[in-house]
Each structure stands twice: as C-alpha cells, then as structure tokens.
Amino acid sequence: GAVVHWFKSDLRTRDNKALHMASEKAKEKGVPLIAMYIVSPQDFEAHLTAPARVDFILRTLEVLKEVLAQLNIPLHIATVEKRKAIPGRIVELLKEWGASHLFANMEYEVDELRREAGLVRSCLENDIAMDVVPDTCVVAAGEIENSTGKQYSVFTPWFRSWIAYIHGNGHVLDIFEPPGMNPDSARDRFADLFESKIPDAPDGKKLSDEEKKRFSSMWPAGEHEAHRRLNKFCEERIGSYIAQRDLPGVAATSALSVHLASGTLNARTAVSSALAHSHTPRLDGGSTGMQTWIREIGWRDFYKHVLAHWPYICMNKPWKATYSNIEWEYNPAHFEAWCAGRTGYPIVDAAMRQLRHCGYMHNRCRMIAASFLAKHLLVDWRMGERYFMEHLIDGDFASNNGGWGYCASTGVDPQPYFRIFNPLLQSEKFDADGVYIRTWVKELEGIGGRAVHDPYGRGKGEEARLAGYSERIVPHKESRERCIERYQEGIGGT
Numbered sequence: 001g002a003v004v005h006w007f008k009s010d011l012r013t014r015d016n017k018a019l020h021m022a023s024e025k026a027k028e029k030g031v032p033l034i035a036m037y038i039v040s041p042q043d044f045e046a047h048l049t050a051p052a053r054v055d056f057i058l059r060t061l062e063v064l065k066e067v068l069a070q071l072n073i074p075l076h077i078a079t080v081e082k083r084k085a086i087p088g089r090i091v092e093l094l095k096e097w098g099a100s101h102l103f104a105n106m107e108y109e110v111d112e113l114r115r116e117a118g119l120v121r122s123c124l125e126n127d128i129a130m131d132v133v134p135d136t137c138v139v140a141a142g143e144i145e146n147s148t149g150k151q152y153s154v155f156t157p158w159f160r161s162w163i164a165y166i167h168g169n170g171h172v173l174d175i176f177e178p179p180g181m182n183p184d185s186a187r188d189r190f191a192d193l194f195e196s197k198i199p200d201a202p203d204g205k206k207l208s209d210e211e212k213k214r215f216s217s218m219w220p221a222g223e224h225e226a227h228r229r230l231n232k233f234c235e236e237r238i239g240s241y242i243a244q245r246d247l248p249g250v251a252a253t254s255a256l257s258v259h260l261a262s263g264t265l266n267a268r269t270a271v272s273s274a275l276a277h278s279h280t281p282r283l284d285g286g287s288t289g290m291q292t293w294i295r296e297i298g299w300r301d302f303y304k305h306v307l308a309h310w311p312y313i314c315m316n317k318p319w320k321a322t323y324s325n326i327e328w329e330y331n332p333a334h335f336e337a338w339c340a341g342r343t344g345y346p347i348v349d350a351a352m353r354q355l356r357h358c359g360y361m362h363n364r365c366r367m368i369a370a371s372f373l374a375k376h377l378l379v380d381w382r383m384g385e386r387y388f389m390e391h392l393i394d395g396d397f398a399s400n401n402g403g404w405g406y407c408a409s410t411g412v413d414p415q416p417y418f419r420i421f422n423p424l425l426q427s428e429k430f431d432a433d434g435v436y437i438r439t440w441v442k443e444l445e446g447i448g449g450r451a452v453h454d455p456y457g458r459g460k461g462e463e464a465r466l467a468g469y470s471e472r473i474v475p476h477k478e479s480r481e482r483c484i485e486r487y488q489e490g491i492g493g494t
C-alpha cells in the first residue's frame with residue numbers, strides 16, 4: 001500500500017495541512033508516503049499563467065523534490081496534456097502504486113472545484129479514500145458570516161469578524177509539522193519515482209535565457225527562501241510597514257506574494273511568524289506596522305472567500321449584474337500604450353514597465369495603473385485583468401480579480417464615484433522625489449524636480465520629447481468627467 005499527497009498550489013513541506021495528514025495516515029498504516037504533482041499545459045493556458053510564474057513553479061518543484069528526497073519521499077511529476085484527463089490519470093497512478101488514500105489541499109477556483117468533484121467520484125469507484133482540506137486561507141472560506149448569516153461583501157466588518165474568529169478559536173494559527181521520514185524501503189520500492197524529471201516549460205510559456213536568469217535571480221524559489229524573506233521582513237521592516245508600504249520607490253513591503261501564490265509559504269505561517277516576532281498572541285497587539293501587514297494578509301483571505309461564495313466572478317462577470325451595462329471602449333491604441341508603458345503619465349508608465357521587467361508591480365501602482373485603464377481610458381477592465389495575469393509572477397486569480405474589481409468598481413463594494421485615482425496627485429504623494437519613475441522610465445532620468453511627474457505640463461516638454469517620452473494619450477480632467485458620465489449611464493446614481 002501507499003498514501004499519496006497531491007501538491008498543487010501548496011508547494012511546501014512546512015505547515016501544509018493535507019501533507020501533514022497524509023504523513024500521519026501513512027505512519028498509522030505503516031506504508032510509505034508518495035508525493036505527486038501534475039503539470040497541465042492546458043491549465044497554464046486556460047488560466048493565463050505568466051511564463052515567469054510557470055518558470056517559478058518548475059524551479060520550486062526542483063527544490064521541493066530535493067527537500068522531500070531527504071525524507072525518503074519521492075515526488076512524481078506527471079504531465080497531462082488535457083485537463084479533463086487529470087482525474088483519470090491520477091486514479092491510474094494511485095492504482096499502479098497500490099495507494100489507498102489520496103490527500104490534497106482545496107483550491108476555490110471553479111475549474112479546480114469541478115476537477116476535484118470528478119476525482120472524488122473516480123476515487124470512490126476505485127475504493128480509494130480521498131481527503132481535500134481547506135488550507136490556503138488563514139480562516140477557511142465559509143467560516144465567517146455576517147449577522148444575517150451571509151457572506152460579507154465589505155472588507156472592514158469582515159476583517160473584524162476574521163480577527164474575532166482567530167482569537168476565538170485557539171487552534172487556527174497552529175502550525176502543522178512537516179512530514180516524517182519514509183522507511184528506507186521506499187527508496188527501492190519507488191526507485192523510478194525518485195528519478196522522475198522536472199519537465200521544461202510547455203510551448204507558449206517558455207522564457208528566453210535572459211529572462212530565465214533575470215527572474216531566477218530576482219525571485220529565488222523554494223520554501224527556505226520564503227522563510228528567509230519572511231524572517232528578514234519581520235525582523236527589519238514590519239515595524240515601518242505602515243509608514244512606507246505605499247511608497248513604490250522604497251523596498252518596504254515583504255515581496256512574499258509570489259510565495260503565498262505558489263504556496264511555498266502558508267498565509268497562516270506568515271501571520272503566526274509576524275506575531276511571534278512581535279512577542280504578542282494578538283492580531284491587534286504589536287506594532288501598527290505588524291497590524292497593518294496582517295490586514296493585508298486578511299485582504300488575500302477576503303478575496304478568496306468572495307470567490308468561494310460568488311463563483312460567477314470567475315466567469316468574466318462583474319459582482320453586481322447591473323455593472324454589465326457599463327459601455328467600455330475597445331481602443332487598441334490606448335490599450336497597447338497602457339501595456340507598453342507609453343501613456344504619457346509617468347507613474348502609470350513606470351508601473352507597467354516594472355511589471356514587464358520584474359513580473360511584479362508595487363501594490364499602490366497596481367491600483368493606479370488599473371484605475372487608469374478602467375477609468376481614464378474606459379477600456380474593459382477584463383483586458384487589464386488578463387494582461388496582469390499574463391505577466392505577474394505572483395498571479396493569483398482571487399487577488400487579481402479582487403484588485404481589478406476594486407479599481408474598476410466592478411467588484412464587491414463598488415465605489416465608482418469616489419474611487420477615480422488622479423495619477424498626478426498619486427504620483428506626487430507616493431513617489432514624491434520621483435525615484436520610482438526615474439528607475440523605470442529611462443527617458444525621464446534626466447528630468448529633475450517635480451516636473452518628473454508631468455514633464456509636458458511643467459515646462460520640461462522639450463527635454464521629454466527629445467528623450468523620446470510620449471505626451472499624454474488622454475487629458476485628465478475630461479477623462480474623469482467622461483468616466484463619471486459613462487458609469488452613470490450604465491448603472492445610474494451618483
């Protein structure tokens with residue numbers, strides 16, 4: 001016999017609930033534990049997974065394979081072209097290995113839930129027990145409801161309940177031990193699984209050599225790296241997080257999103273480490289920096305709960321049906337200028353170029369750039385959501401969709417008339433000295449002082465033009481007015 005853990009977006013051995021349960025079950029039955037990962041090129045395609053993210057996952061698997069091998073646990077990696085074939089292939093493998101139990105952590109996206117429903121049926125038919133457990137959020141989706149027993153759609157009251165839930169249930173932040181050692185015999189019995197190779201990225205998801213080098217030095221993979229970053233952040237920066245987190249020119253945030261998205265770090269571990277470093281058991285204790293950071297981890301949970309409760313948001317729909325009536329523009333020149341970072345709004349352009357270069361964008365700039373596309377250009381926000389997903393190394397459906405919904409006012413708690421970012425004011429406030437702009441928009445490197453935020457409007461047009469920097473593709477004031485009108489026509493109200 002054997003017990004199997006199926007790795008998905010939980011690529012770690014530490015604090016992994018399903019893996020821990022699988023290990024306990026294997027011990028109880030006196031059989032080895034096998035780990036498995038399925039590469040599905042069709043899933044990468046369908047989910048718009050960025051090539052940088054595919055590369056990060058494959059690099060992570062390499063590390064994970066080594067970590068597991070030290071515990072005599074083989075990691076078998078199978079490529080299954082068609083995602084429909086995944087449940088069938090898994091059951092075949094389980095039968096081949098004589099496995100009696102399959103464990104996995106739950107994913108809340110619609111395709112994944114459908115896949116798991118199919119797998120549960122196939123396992124049942126084959127007399128294999130299957131456990132799928134919630135582990136991706138600190139608090140499982142469905143655990144928090146408002147006073148009328150419904151899912152919250154507004155973050156602040158939800159967050160209060162989230163804190164109360166964690167404080168009221170002592171075990172929520174308990175960490176799961178890594179799996180135990182497999183017996184030595186597992187090495188012989190499953191020798192071929194230990195030899196299983198990490199595949200290359202599928203066609204359409206390959207990086208150039210230069211990109212491969214760039215991304216792997218910027219974003220080293222593996223759970224040890226996640227812990228190193230987490231500890232460093234908690235030791236050095238969490239205290240000043242509240243003061244500096246909105247400044248894109250300062251490395252003040254944790255840069256852990258890629259690890260949380262691929263599961264090399266569990267959100268629960270992140271919260272419990274922050275508390276431990278602050279020597280407090282309470283989420284509302286410790287420094288305001290710590291509290292604010294935990295609140296951001298809360299946002300991640302919030303959007304996953306929203307997704308679990310309103311799965312239709314996975315299907316290109318706004319949260320409120322009436323918002324389908326907003327008439328979007330499909331101006332290809334505008335969309336392309338936005339993608340390329342050539343809108344003539346320096347802060348937007350810097351943001352979009354950071355995304356291309358790093359597979360990452362600072363949170364403040366994600367908001368500015370998203371708001372600019374949806375509101376100033378009135379381009380269908382779904383095109384932006386898609387573009388982000390295709391380029392983010394930390395691409396996560398729920399957080400990305402939630403962030404776009406927030407900025408385009410098409411998601412939960414929409415505030416269309418209050419949430420139109422003014423790119424110039426945002427730029428002056430959060431990148432006051434222009435460090436971020438000059439880093440990413442090389443054409444503006446030589447523009448000194450405040451003109452960097454608006455070279456053409458502030459007397460440096462000649463220099464900007466000579467350096468090849470474009471003029472604004474749309475004016476600010478008129479775009480804002482057009483946006484308000486268009487939203488009013490679509491949804492009514494002010």
Ligand code: FAD
Nearest residue numbers: 253254255256257296297300363366395396399400403404
């Ligand atoms: P920190 O500031 O250190 O925050 C810690 C962690 O909290 C993050 O790693 C992340 O997991 C979580 N978090 C922080 N802010 C948010 C937020 N607003 N919503 C949800 N979770 C949050 N985040 C993703 O992980 N993947 C995405 O695809 C993604 N797309 C976004 C799209 C838009 C339009 C917007 C506005 C935000 C998006 N975010 C996304 C959220 C946020 O921008 C990133 O999580 C953050 O910038 C990552 O940097 P960090 O790890 O240094 O964050």
